[in-house]
Amino acid sequence: MKSQTMSTKTIQEKLKTLSNQNMDPRTTIVAYGLMNAGKSFLLNMLTQHIEEEFFKTNDIRETADVKKFETEKIIYLDTPGLDANEADDAQAEFGASQADIVLFLHQPQGELEASEVKFLKKLTQSFGKYAESNIILVLSKIEKEEPSKINLIEDRIKAQCAYELGFTPKVFQVSNKRYQTGILKQKDGLIAQSHINALIEHLNVVVSNTGKVRAQRSLTEAEVLLRVLELKEQSLGARRQSIQEGIRQAFAIFNEQITTLSEFVDESTSKYRSI
Ligand SMILES: Nc1nc2c(ncn2[C@@H]2O[C@H](COP(=O)(O)OP(=O)(O)OP(=O)(O)O)[C@@H](O)[C@H]2O)c(=O)[nH]1
Ligand SMILES: [Mg+2]
Structure with a gap:
């Protein structure tokens, strides 16, 4: 958003977000992605819910609200699939303001869709210079495709991000299924091929960088707001000056007319007296 055009309401909202930030010392990790991308399954694996789900998974649209799992150091948020409907997108964006780290999940059937790019752009704006380190792309369900196809898709997505977002994110190719089976059947090979431990x-x-990143993000946000307020003050000052000038000019004409009138009255009075 251009700072000059930021409305007073937006400024107030941003100030409110800013003052509500950083209260919880724990890191918030949020999973985003289109419906069915594998967000809930991945969060179950990351939180070691191997046999019993905490985040409910399904083939049809499952997650409708932001769901939370808390540990001593980390809060995991599961979000509704993007583009499910407007209310779900709003729920998802609500999570964005609380995110320290984003896991953006994508099924490697093709490159990023327009709606995914649109959402990633919003996130990138919010993270500023920390987008590159704190927005992580996850290609899910990799055991379903040929590795060569997935590598090709990864390359294309990286190029897309470089062009559309201005940075190349770190990408992890994961398989929740392999990890789950690997843990349940104690198969180290499957666990390694799931790449979940590499992601962890x-x-x-x-x-470990959360504190620093948060502080910097808040500072940047505060600086932007300060600049917006300065610009607003400048533009108000200029408006005040132009109104004062308008009044001065209007009064100059009025004063001139009064002077002419009083001269006329004086002249008429002296003429009257001399009769
Ligand atoms: N083969 C395979 N299937 C997976 C994997 N991860 C998730 N799935 C399946 O994909 C489907 C959707 O997974 P979810 O985790 O519910 O997906 P989601 O992104 O949370 O979906 P929504 O909440 O509806 O947006 C389920 O049937 C999962 O079992 C994986 O790594 N491999
Ligand atoms: Mg889900």
């Missing part, structure tokens, strides 16, 4: 390791590194 990476998340641990990003999580």
Whole structure:
């Protein structure tokens, strides 16, 4: 949003968000993606709900509200699939303001769709210079496709992000199914091929930067708001000056007319007296 055109209501909302931020020292990790992308399943694996689901999964649209699982250090948020309907998108965006780290899930059937790019652009704006480190792309269900196809899709998505978002995100190719089976049947090969542990390791590194990233994001947001307020003050000052100038000019004409009138009255009076 252009700072000059930010409405007073938006400024108030942003100030409110800013003052509500950073209250919980724990990192919030939010999963986003189109319906059926595998968000809930992935969060179950990351939170070690291997046999019993915490986040309900389904082939048809399942998650309708933002759902939360809390640990000592991390809060995991599951969101409704993007583009399910407007109310669900609003729910999803609500989560965005609370996200420290985003896991953006995509089924590798093709590259990113327009609605995914649109949502990622919003997230990128919100994260600013931390988008690259804190928005992580996850290609899900990889055991369903040939590795060569998935690699090709990953390359295309990276190029799309570089062009559309201005950065190349870190991408993880994961299989929730492999991880689940690997854990249940104690098959290390499957666990390794699921790449879930690699994702967990990476998340641990990003999580450790949460405090710094949050502080910087709040600072940047506060600086933007301050600049907006300065610009508004400048434009109000200019408006006040132009109104004052208008009044001065209007009064100058009025004063001139009064002077002419009083001269006329003086002249008429002296003429009358001399008769
Ligand atoms: N083969 C395979 N199926 C998966 C994998 N991850 C998820 N699924 C399946 O994909 C379907 C959707 O998974 P969910 O985790 O419910 O997807 P979601 O993104 O949470 O869906 P919504 O909440 O409806 O937006 C379910 O049938 C899952 O079992 C995976 O890694 N491999
Ligand atoms: Mg779900």
